[in-house]
Amino acid sequence: AQSVTQPDIHITVSEGASLELRCNYSYGATPYLFWYVQSPGQGLQLLLKYFSGDTLVQGIKGFEAEFKRSQSSFNLRKPSVHWSDAAEYFCAVGARNTDKLIFGTGTRLQVFP
Amino acid sequence: EPEVTQTPSHQVTQMGQEVILRCVPISNHLYFYWYRQILGQKVEFLVSFYNNEISEKSEIFDDQFSVERPDGSNFTLKIRSTKLEDSAMYFCASSDLPGQFFGPGTRLTVL
Numbered sequence: 001a002q003s004v005t006q007p008d009i010h011i012t013v014s015e016g017a018s019l020e021l022r023c024n025y026s027y028g029a030t031p032y033l034f035w036y037v038q039s040p041g042q043g044l045q046l047l048l049k050y051f052s053g054d055t056l057v058q059g060i061k062g063f064e065a066e067f068k069r070s071q072s073s074f075n076l077r078k079p080s081v082h083w084s085d086a087a088e089y090f091c092a093v094g095a096r097n098t099d100k101l102i103f104g105t106g107t108r109l110q111v112f113p
Numbered sequence: 114e115p116e117v118t119q120t121p122s123h124q125v126t127q128m129g130q131e132v133i134l135r136c137v138p139i140s141n142h143l144y145f146y147w148y149r150q151i152l153g154q155k156v157e158f159l160v161s162f163y164n165n166e167i168s169e170k171s172e173i174f175d176d177q178f179s180v181e182r183p184d185g186s187n188f189t190l191k192i193r194s195t196k197l198e199d200s201a202m203y204f205c206a207s208s209d210l211p212g213q214f215f216g217p218g219t220r221l222t223v224l
Binding site: 036042043044049090092100101102103105106 | 213215
């Protein structure tokens, strides 16, 4: 069965520090992978996606993620965090890009000035 | 930039009442979805809809739930007889390859 694990429930970083949010997935075939961000009281905004090709994908707001098949991971990174990045981040996996998404439990990011 | 919209933003209802949650997907999208997020929990898939029929549904999506695309723009989720455990944030999403775009959600509170 498909599943997504986000091992870090809560991460705190200082503004300007680098960030890596972990995501591991379990899926039989090559998955479609997504990262979404949810600010308090808001909907889910698509940050980036991976379907095939280059395993390092660039997204909005300066985020990137790297697909590592051998580790079943799709970690999200940002070189320098801004206070406005404080939000909840969800990793999701899909069987194909029109299929349902399976979400992880999310990682709440807190940014200190 | 086109976006998915949802109304109302917050709905309060009594247990046993029917509710209809409304969504306007992005206009050229062909695939539509409903998800829900119970407070403090992960986002869960409810149903997907394509070509005017349900393409997949989860075990959560029982006979109390139904979806409809009554016209060319709206996509609705109906809960026939609400239960306390239906209290959640309900998200609509649409897609026309690649990636699903989500609306801001409707917070449903069942009293």
